[in-house]
Amino acid sequence: MRRRLGSARAATALLALGWRSAPGPMTVCALVATVGALASVGYTLGFRTVIDAAERHDQHEIVFGVALIAVLFSTAWAFGILGASRNSVLTDRINLELGGHIGRLVGSLPGLEHFERTDDLRRIDQLRAGRRSLAAGPVRLLSTGQVALRSGAVVVLLATVYPPILVVPAFALAPALANRRARRLQQASEDELAEDRRLVEDLFVLATAPGSARELRTYGIAGAVADRHALLGEEIRRRSLSAALRASAWEALGWIVFAAGFVGAIVALVLRAAHGHVSPGGVVMAVSLMRRAQTQVARGSDSAAGVSVSLQTAEHLRWLEDEVARADAIAAGNRAPAPNLHDGIRLEGVDFAYPGSDALVLEGVDLHLPAGATVALVGENGAGKSTIVKLLCGMYRPTAGALRVEGVDLGDIALTEWRGRTTATFQDYLRLQLRAGQAVGVGDLPHVDDADAVHGALHRAGGDDVVTALPDGLETQLGRAFGGRELSGGQWQRLALARGLMRPHPLLIVLDEPTASVDAPTERALFHRYARAARAGAEADGAITLLVSHRFANARTADVIVVLDQGRVVDVGAHAELIARGGLYAELYELQARAYRET
Numbered sequence: 001m002r003r004r005l006g007s008a009r010a011a012t013a014l015l016a017l018g019w020r021s022a023p024g025p026m027t028v029c030a031l032v033a034t035v036g037a038l039a040s041v042g043y044t045l046g047f048r049t050v051i052d053a054a055e056r057h058d059q060h061e062i063v064f065g066v067a068l069i070a071v072l073f074s075t076a077w078a079f080g081i082l083g084a085s086r087n088s089v090l091t092d093r094i095n096l097e098l099g100g101h102i103g104r105l106v107g108s109l110p111g112l113e114h115f116e117r118t119d120d121l122r123r124i125d126q127l128r129a130g131r132r133s134l135a136a137g138p139v140r141l142l143s144t145g146q147v148a149l150r151s152g153a154v155v156v157l158l159a160t161v162y163p164p165i166l167v168v169p170a171f172a173l174a175p176a177l178a179n180r181r182a183r184r185l186q187q188a189s190e191d192e193l194a195e196d197r198r199l200v201e202d203l204f205v206l207a208t209a210p211g212s213a214r215e216l217r218t219y220g221i222a223g224a225v226a227d228r229h230a231l232l233g234e235e236i237r238r239r240s241l242s243a244a245l246r247a248s249a250w251e252a253l254g255w256i257v258f259a260a261g262f263v264g265a266i267v268a269l270v271l272r273a274a275h276g277h278v279s280p281g282g283v284v285m286a287v288s289l290m291r292r293a294q295t296q297v298a299r300g301s302d303s304a305a306g307v308s309v310s311l312q313t314a315e316h317l318r319w320l321e322d323e324v325a326r327a328d329a330i331a332a333g334n335r336a337p338a339p340n341l342h343d344g345i346r347l348e349g350v351d352f353a354y355p356g357s358d359a360l361v362l363e364g365v366d367l368h369l370p371a372g373a374t375v376a377l378v379g380e381n382g383a384g385k386s387t388i389v390k391l392l393c394g395m396y397r398p399t400a401g402a403l404r405v406e407g408v409d410l411g412d413i414a415l416t417e418w419r420g421r422t423t424a425t426f427q428d429y430l431r432l433q434l435r436a437g438q439a440v441g442v443g444d445l446p447h448v449d450d451a452d453a454v455h456g457a458l459h460r461a462g463g464d465d466v467v468t469a470l471p472d473g474l475e476t477q478l479g480r481a482f483g484g485r486e487l488s489g490g491q492w493q494r495l496a497l498a499r500g501l502m503r504p505h506p507l508l509i510v511l512d513e514p515t516a517s518v519d520a521p522t523e524r525a526l527f528h529r530y531a532r533a534a535r536a537g538a539e540a541d542g543a544i545t546l547l548v549s550h551r552f553a554n555a556r557t558a559d560v561i562v563v564l565d566q567g568r569v570v571d572v573g574a575h576a577e578l579i580a581r582g583g584l585y586a587e588l589y590e591l592q593a594r595a596y597r598e599t
Helices: 002-021 023-042 044-056 059-108 118-129 131-135 137-161 163-171 173-208 210-218 222-274 280-330 385-392 415-420 436-447 451-460 464-468 489-500 520-541 575-581 584-598
Strands: 344-352 362-370 374-378 400-405 422-425 508-512 544-548 560-565 568-573
Touching: 002 023, 002 059, 002 137, 002 280, 023 044, 023 059, 023 137, 023 280, 044 059, 044 280, 059 118, 059 131, 059 137, 059 280, 118 131, 118 173, 118 280, 131 137, 131 280, 137 163, 137 280, 163 173, 163 222, 163 280, 173 210, 173 222, 173 280, 210 222, 222 280, 344 385, 362 385, 362 544, 362 560, 362 568, 374 385, 385 508, 385 544, 415 422, 422 489, 436 451, 436 489, 451 464, 451 489, 464 489, 489 508, 560 575, 560 584, 568 575, 568 584, 575 584
Parallel strands: 374 544, 374 560, 422 508, 508 544
Antiparallel strands: 344 362, 344 400, 560 568
């Protein structure tokens, strides 16, 4: 019962989607489908009229029957062509609407949880891949309704000839049910293979994309990647074929049952006609209708299969909508962040485990990030640096404890407003293939086309020379995908840094490995710029600059250095203090310094 209610809700949502996206085309398609369905069955009445009138030598009835056939058959034919073209237009309109709707929904998810859990990622991937199928859902539902209308008309007309032959449409349930069973088997197979298909696609992209070409050739693993793609593809093909054969066996059984009923009905009609109980015109009309019933079964099966796929994708869309609604309900904070920082940000007894795991990534973290300070997070890989960044940016909420901004729990602050007062540059930055000015300007969307603001951010990030070298300056198209200019890794990173420095009055600036792709002289110059930008932000708003870096020479410039080890804060202080204490920081700093000296 719950499954049927869910399907009914999804079907209603599909129709609502069509109406919301294109009410005019949706209405036209529904009217065309209705008229076309009635006309495509009704013209068989003309056969009965013409043949019976010919037997009686009634010329007027013959003319009427021919006219009936001509009008209704022409209407069915014309409306079939019109329906196909209008259905295509409707599907395209819905597909465009869906693209924006899904993009807005995914963008409305407040954190990263849904991108870091396999099941959620699978649902989002299937929704993305099935968008076109979902867009065709309203048309498929209209097609299913058209089949139902035709079937109803067939039943009514057959009843006027010989009611017992109504069993033939009942026999048509056999292939429909068999088809339903077959589709479930295939859908189950698709669900089981979804992750493997994603891996095959990733392997294909890895083998053909320019970004991976250098390493594949350097390490001589291009062939190994292709071989793994072939092996996994063969395994997918084998399992898909097995599911397809099982599905075909069910479909064949259903059609055998229908064929037996169809042949039996024809024999019965011929015998009744031989004894004068049915007119010749009635026999011709009934046989034509039964053949049409067979066609309707095939179309109904195809429509049901298509609707099933659309409904499955609609379930993923409904799940995403429910997740967004749930996230909105949980993120009930509506307070505005403080206009300026005076105390700063405090983590109080913070524990954190990623969703679906009981392992604590952070445990008992007590930390004060003072207003106006430049704070460096250091520690070995897996120490918890990136997790703290995610918590501070509101991507997750603590499992236990609290994170407070000027004494206010971050969960009580409206997330969109907090994000409006934070900015960040991450080590896995985006290479936005836009115009150069836009690639920087989107860091502060209201000023995306403000050339002065963009140039100011580029100057603060040391990226003036990147734009100066471009043929059309800020108007230069970037990236090869759209025939633009390709940049080096360091140039892309400086644009990403400039993007992160677009906002004029952030309270929190996160720089996560901000100089990983630049050389040492450029790195030193950039850190001098960051220091000036941090001081300016501190004086104006009490802004905190949070630096995450594996290079201790960068961290030593910070006012406060936080040393993390296995999810715990093990030391806090300035560089000189930490060196004097001789703890983990001093040990790691000396190891790195020695490595540089020996290089």
